[in-house]
Amino acid sequence: MDQFDLLVVGSGPAGRRGAIQAAKLGKKVLVIEQGKRVGGVSVHTGTIPSKTLRETALNLSGWRERGFYGRAYRVKQEISAEDLRRRLLITLDHEVEVLEHQFARNRVQHIRGKASFIDPQTMQVVKDDGEIIHVSGTSILLAVGTKPFRPDYMPFDGKTVLDSDELLEIETLPRSMVVIGAGVIGIEYATIFSALDTQVTLIDPKSTMLDFIDKEIVEDFIYQLRDRNMKLLLGQKAEKVVHQDGKVELTLDNGRRLVTDMVLFAAGRMGATDTLNLAAAGLEADSRGRLSVNPETFATKVPHIFAAGDVVGFPSLASTSMEQGRIAARVAVGAIAKEPPKYFPYGIYAVPEISTCGLSEEEVKERHIPYECGIARFRETSRGHIMGLDTGLLKMIFSLKTRRLLGVHIVGEGATELVHIGQAVLNLKGTVEYFVENTFNYPTLAEAYKIAGLDAWNRMGDIKSEL
Missing domain, CATH: 3.30.390.30 (FAD/NAD-linked reductase, C-terminal dimerisation domain)
Incomplete structure (x- = not known):
């Protein structure tokens, strides 16, 4: 069995920053990533893809020039899903290449496979070819991120009813879309597709949105969305969603019915902890799969096991996740960790x-x-x-x-x-x-x-x- 100073599960912002920090301190580090390539959710389905999609949509649609040339102005008249995906793939390849180089330069070892606890200091890794190996860590950092919440009542099919991961694989741009969930992810995708002239309706059971943002800013934001004809159905819940003749029909709790080409369900995410066998390590996740940690050291209730990034909850930002991973790694290997500045953007x-x-x-x-x-x-x-x-x-x-x-x-x-x-x-x-x-x-x-x-x-x- 290989012994490491720090085992890192997940290679997203928290995992990669923590691994590189520990390696720079001269420690033997192993990163375990279950995805096909390093980078985690941030690189492959979250932060980088959504921001690349946004930039591509704004560029090809001519959105930034419409103040001069009118709302009908477009750089490319017919924008396809392939146009969006082409730039995305180039960007992702570059991100992965940079990350692999960082690991190689800092002598961080990494393997592909699904990790789970055998005991508090030992993990089993099942590789793609079925080979099973065991690794042990003096300290362990869990940076597994999150995955979309997929309730049983939602008829996901990967084509007309999708989660935020599946949205990146669509083959055609919809003429109309209903987005369920007025959180950050739902709002980002709703406004991106609205900029592509898709008719977007945003639904959320809460009567308000983005409650952690200054109210005056949210009011101005909502005004801009309504000014471009986006429908905001706040304080309303989709009770029934069914496929019908190539379309999707939604029935709301007030009896209203909507028919649309595509539904994006973006009402929350779950910590990706269900396959870790946390019980063997003496840990348990909450109802949303998240882990509780000390907010200063990111240690769990098991002293040598740490968690950082989206799996510990708010604020769930790539930027803050990187800092959490860095601090957790320093504490894990016995180095001094300075508290970051009070205010982050x-x-x-x-x-x-x-x-x-x-x-x-x-x-x-x-x-x-x-x-x-x-x-x-x-x-x-x-x-x-x-x-x-x-x-x-x-x-x-x-x-x-x-x-x-x-x-x-x-x-x-x-x-x-x-x-x-x-x-x-x-x-x-x-x-x-x-x-x-x-x-x-x-x-x-x-x-x-x-x-x-x-x-x-x-x-x-x-x-x-x-x-």
Whole structure:
């Protein structure tokens, strides 16, 4: 039996970052990946594919130029599923090649196969050819990610009723689509297909969406979706879904009936822990397959077994998963692990993008912090005019007492890039004066920070900082 300092199950963001970190500390590391290629959900069915699909859709549809040339404008008149898939395959090949090179350069060993516990320190790996090997780890990092939640009542067929993994394999673009689930994944795919001029209806039992995002940003986002004729049926539930004459018919709990070409079920994901035989290691997952961990060390209740990434739950971001994997690996091999900065950005790659960092206005109110907001609209910037933007909003929240930035929230083109300026100021405890006194490149969308800063500064008046 081979003995390793660290066994890593899964090669997604948390697994690969943890494995490379441990290897850089001189430890013997083995990564076990059950997929055909390394990369995990992030590379093959999640983060990278969905963002590649988004970029391809926006480019081929001419979406970004429609502010100038009208809603009928297209770069490619007839866009096929193959057009979308071609760019996706090129991108995935590159991601896998980079990851394999990183493993080779850092001397991280990796094998393909399904891993399961025999005891708390030993795992069985069943390889594709049926060979069974046993490996042992002084420490073990579980970074198995998640898989789509597939309830029994949903008639999945891989063609007209699909989950988010199957959506990447469609052969033709639907003329109409119903998306069940107004979470991040559902909203991203709904808006991407809407940009391709598919008639999209979004259904969710909750009467609100994206409750962790600043309410004003969500309201602006919803306005943009409705303005382009996307139907939002919030507070309604699909009780019955049946195939009918090549279409799909849905019956909602209020009696309403919908007929569509395709249904995407995107109402949640499950931790991919069901095949790990967790009981043999003294562990158990919750009802959604997730593992409970110490939020500072990512250790499970079994001290030498760690878990990181989507399998531990919110925020389920590739960026935060990487940090979790790195911290878990350092703790696992006995190295010091510094706590990451308090504020991290959250990005939603919908059309338009949403990105946020820090406290929302609702959270500031709950904490009874005296505050003021500054708002800038992208159409107020010269760059916005050049790009033909008539939408887009940047909002910053400042403390009246300390004048420090408390939160930055953006909806619009480039939001996931722009947010990092606000993130840096937040973590460095900067004040409104930073935005008022600093010079930004002209013309850029980043000028919106100065506009919003001045907006807040004017409202704050002569209130002096108590720093």
